[in-house]
Amino acid sequence: MGRSSTPGGETRPRVRNAGQLGWDDGLYEDAPEEPEQGPGQGPGARKPAPEGAGHRGGGGAKRHGGKGKGRNKKGKRRILRWSATVLAVLILGGAGAGYFYYEHLNGNLKKEDLTLGDKKMADHKANAAGQTPLNILLIGSDARDSKKNQNLGGAKDTFGAPPLADVQMLVHLSADRSNMSVISMPRDTLLKIPKCTDPKSGRVYPASAGLEMTNETLSRGGPGCTVAAWYELTGITIDHFMMIDFAGVVSMADAIGGVPVCVKGNVYSHTSTGKGSGLRLEKGTTKIKGKQALQWLRTRYGFEDGTDLGRTHAQHMYMNSMVRELRKGTKLTDPGKLMGLADAATDALTVDKGLDTVKKLYDLAEEFKKAPTDRITMTTMPNVYGTGVNKERVLPKPGDADQLFQMVRDDVPLDGKASKRKAPVAKEPTAPVAEIPVTVRNGTRTDTQYPATGRASAVQKLLTDKGFTSTTVDSQNTQAAARTGVLFPSVDMEGNAQAVAKALGIPLASVKRSTDVTGITLTVGADWREDKDYVAPAAKEKTPESARALNGKDEGACMDIQPGFGW
Numbered sequence: 001m002g003r004s005s006t007p008g009g010e011t012r013p014r015v016r017n018a019g020q021l022g023w024d025d026g027l028y029e030d031a032p033e034e035p036e037q038g039p040g041q042g043p044g045a046r047k048p049a050p051e052g053a054g055h056r057g058g059g060g061a062k063r064h065g066g067k068g069k070g071r072n073k074k075g076k077r078r079i080l081r082w083s084a085t086v087l088a089v090l091i092l093g094g095a096g097a098g099y100f101y102y103e104h105l106n107g108n109l110k111k112e113d114l115t116l117g118d119k120k121m122a123d124h125k126a127n128a129a130g131q132t133p134l135n136i137l138l139i140g141s142d143a144r145d146s147k148k149n150q151n152l153g154g155a156k157d158t159f160g161a162p163p164l165a166d167v168q169m170l171v172h173l174s175a176d177r178s179n180m181s182v183i184s185m186p187r188d189t190l191l192k193i194p195k196c197t198d199p200k201s202g203r204v205y206p207a208s209a210g211l212e213m214t215n216e217t218l219s220r221g222g223p224g225c226t227v228a229a230w231y232e233l234t235g236i237t238i239d240h241f242m243m244i245d246f247a248g249v250v251s252m253a254d255a256i257g258g259v260p261v262c263v264k265g266n267v268y269s270h271t272s273t274g275k276g277s278g279l280r281l282e283k284g285t286t287k288i289k290g291k292q293a294l295q296w297l298r299t300r301y302g303f304e305d306g307t308d309l310g311r312t313h314a315q316h317m318y319m320n321s322m323v324r325e326l327r328k329g330t331k332l333t334d335p336g337k338l339m340g341l342a343d344a345a346t347d348a349l350t351v352d353k354g355l356d357t358v359k360k361l362y363d364l365a366e367e368f369k370k371a372p373t374d375r376i377t378m379t380t381m382p383n384v385y386g387t388g389v390n391k392e393r394v395l396p397k398p399g400d401a402d403q404l405f406q407m408v409r410d411d412v413p414l415d416g417k418a419s420k421r422k423a424p425v426a427k428e429p430t431a432p433v434a435e436i437p438v439t440v441r442n443g444t445r446t447d448t449q450y451p452a453t454g455r456a457s458a459v460q461k462l463l464t465d466k467g468f469t470s471t472t473v474d475s476q477n478t479q480a481a482a483r484t485g486v487l488f489p490s491v492d493m494e495g496n497a498q499a500v501a502k503a504l505g506i507p508l509a510s511v512k513r514s515t516d517v518t519g520i521t522l523t524v525g526a527d528w529r530e531d532k533d534y535v536a537p538a539a540k541e542k543t544p545e546s547a548r549a550l551n552g553k554d555e556g557a558c559m560d561i562q563p564g565f566g567w
Contacts, residue, residue: 109355443523
């Protein structure tokens with residue numbers, strides 16, 4: 001991929017691939033539909049050194065795969081591949097428009113803080129080759145604060161209202177870049193939202209007292225609060241976020257020329273009360289684009305059981321199909337269309353400040369190109385329905401959801417293929433154990449259990465008995481931790497932190513560097529609530545069935561139709 005220098009000295013890509021990941025966000029599917037259409041219509045991961053109850057009327061989120069095209073077929077195909085979302089943006093560089101057009105696109109990008117929470121995210125643990133994974137949160141906003149978005153339909157009483165994060169996908173690129181995993185969180189998921197501070201107004205949104213809808217996070221200061229909520233729930237370090245709105249989805253869908261989707265029967269998403277996306281398709285495969293693509297991505301009524309879970313599965317099928325189309329050679333050869341796509345995509349995109357230029361988006365896309373289509377796995381967060389007033393909402397499924405999150409944290413491929421991960425490298429301590437200061441915290445609290453009394457003190461005694469006489473208890477910090485682990489703030493302390501872990505039988509994989517601590521800190525997790533020797537949970541390297549894994553190369557995927565929505 002050629003590059004040229006800008007007047008300011010920044011290296012920027014020449015136009016070879018245009019666009020990358022696309023993504024959608026969603027109209028409320030439950031709102032009165034628009035007139036129907038007939039069938040067939042139409043840079044780098046964070047490394048150790050460098051630098052919520054609202055649910056407007058029931059409805060739906062939608063994800064969308066962006067589209068991008070370019071000249072180098074390989075370039076484009078992969079980038080988008082994976083997931084839906086938004087890098088759709090581009091690549092763009094020169095396209096004959098030169099430096100000023102490049103700066104114009106940079107100016108289109110809206111930038112915001114990565115996280116608005118108080119909790120600092122842990123640094124990634126590098127593998128034996130020094131590589132670290134890359135995690136990006138893709139967000140589809142239902143904002144209707146512009147004419148373009150309002151013209152696409154949806155409930156008019158939501159025009160100008162605070163936006164909701166109706167589509168949320170975490171994309172994980174493995175440290176060795178051999179595979180990609182995506183976890184979608186249904187918009188109806190209930191979770192605890194952490195304290196968030198709006199950087200523009202200074203307004204502080206206190207942590208939720210109970211469980212709130214995950215899509216509400218966006219209205220509590222911006223996408224950085226959505227990032228904070230994901231980290232709070234999953235413990236997965238997020239490197240970047242990208243958010244796109246309705247208009248961007250439609251523009252990119254048109255640019256790619258359409259995406260083939262399949263339904264097992266004729267379907268018309270329309271209820272007797274006027275709700276539904278308006279999607280109308282004949283049985284079999286149809287190539288959809290533009291507004292019809294948006295209808296597919298937001299369809300709930302008519303697919304599977306008529307819930308947000310079926311919609312999520314349809315979005316996964318769409319994104320995988322889009323990637324396959326790009327790999328087959330689908331491309332934009334018209335410079336005018338190419339530039340139009342780049343302009344529309346960047347104008348619809350909000351990114352964190354670490355992705356504030358097209359050049360950085362391009363470099364990021366180059367990383368995602370490295371994962372082949374057959375190593376892309378789309379999943380849905382395992383979930384269970386709530387009860388009472390929350391019977392139509394979902395909660396993370398105990399056990400299965402934690403297992404899926406743990407696999408991503410540990411960089412375990414979700415496609416079931418052998419992992420290429422190497423065991424952490426053991427390092428020697430730099431001081432006698434008696435001179436290694438250690439702080440112990442009690443993190444045994446769970447969503448259903450209070451902290452186990454006295455666990456930090458009990459583990460302090462165990463360490464003291466093993467010679468770590470400079471051990472203290474931090475009784476003020478009782479933040480929940482699913483698994484026991486040891487954190488250290490700087491590389492020179494890694495050997496000492498490993499010595500603490502070895503003394504208690506804690507795996508070296510649970511020893512991680514973090515800027516959230518000032519010294520070696522051992523957190524006793526919910527997996528060590530009892531007063532006995534620590535036994536690390538058996539490694540689970542099989543994706544739970546409840547995650548509904550879908551491989552990127554599966555061309556036989558076809559949506560089941562909800563009874564009563566045929567024609």
